[in-house]
Amino acid sequence: MKTSIYLSVVVCALLATAAIAQDKSALAPPTVITPADKATIQTFENQVKDYVDLRNKLKTNAPKLSKDSTPEQIHAYRTALEQSLRSARAGAKRGDLFRPETADYIRRTLKIEFQGKDRAELRDTVFETETQGVVLRVNYPYAQSAEFSEMPATLLTKLPQLPKEVRYRFVGRNMLLVDRESNVIIDYMPDALP
């Protein structure tokens, strides 16, 4: 009798361990950040800061925008900021900010995140956006008539943090870095999503 009780307990324990192991394997493993990755993130963040410094300097040349603006004032501000940015960064090209090592780090992060239990849901969130009209071109604005992809909240916590002036955005499998107010594409990396 005692033996069978012990046996049952052991079997239950084994089953529970297996269940927990299975559950854990379904979760995305945490991103391991090496010293080299830290340096990469730091370089990327410095570059983003340089961009923000430049755009905030250019912003002073645009018409002032209050919190109680009219549509005309908003339009004038956005147009002026867009033109100033595009002119000041006329030589900008793909990969200036998403340098190979940065792109590699982000791709690895996305790959890990997209392998977890929520992979299908995460992909659904990103791919349901209709972005057909968007032309991927650095230093050109994101098409105003196109919708924006929702950046999955769980993913945003894993990527290098950005200042409020700059946003990550997906267009299909491509990842963009976009100026929040002017919508100018600062940089993009193709095939970012696995």
Place this chain on the structure above:
Amino acid sequence: MQRNFLLALLICATLCFPASAQRLNNADVKTAPVKLTLPVKDGSVRFAVIGDTGSGTDKQRDVGSMMAQYRVAFPFEFVLMMGDNMYGGEAPADFEKKFSEPYKALLDNKVKFYASLGNHDQSLQTNYANFNMNGKEYYRFKKGNVAFYALNSNYMDKKQVEWLESELSKDTSEWKVCFFHHPPYSSAKAHGSDPQLREVVEPIFIKYGVNVVLTGHDHVYERIKPQKGIYYFVSGAGGKLRSGDVKETSPITDKSYDRDLHFMLFEVAGDQMYFQAISRTGETIDSGVITRKKNS
């Protein structure tokens, strides 16, 4: 001479016909008489809710007119917008066509609109005076015993999550209402629930006693069965409709409607929050009352 006259007549008829047909369509809308289910108590907080509005269509204008009609019986003070305030372009003329014109009667009567951003909205809408966002993509305001939190569900980054948690943690309001675009729960086929967003915000809502969550994105009306003590609504057909989009057998639906555009009215009086969902033509499609738990 006669040929020229006939040609001119034909051109005139071609140009005029679509316009008159449009007017006829509008005039043809059969509207139900205003039938309020809300109690209109003294000192209550009264507001309306609209989502996914910015189409600039005749039907959006119909909703605006119906809201104005209901306001005579139910003088609501402000309107919450669930995002997608502007589809397509955002030139000055678009603001006129997709917002100022459809809600002119309300704006003329000093009704305030508080907007949140959807996936079709440019960030600079935060600076538009009539959206009362004060230049912010996420913000809080209070009316009576109700605190309202407008969130930006397009970009729920760490900063926003920390802000939300910090604000809610010190909020002693009796009612806490969050509104934003993407629904954590939805039974619509087009988009449905947003589990990624839910994973991040729901624990915060539960921890700090959020009572009601209002969203849009899916172009339907849906009242979700309370989830972990929170009441969720999808009100995403203020200007666009996805007819027949709600899954009929969804286990999380309490009530849904996907046959026409709609708007909602709310009244908060003490521990009761009354709601009424109304179709473009004035039919009541849902109504009820939520009672606040004393410990929340």
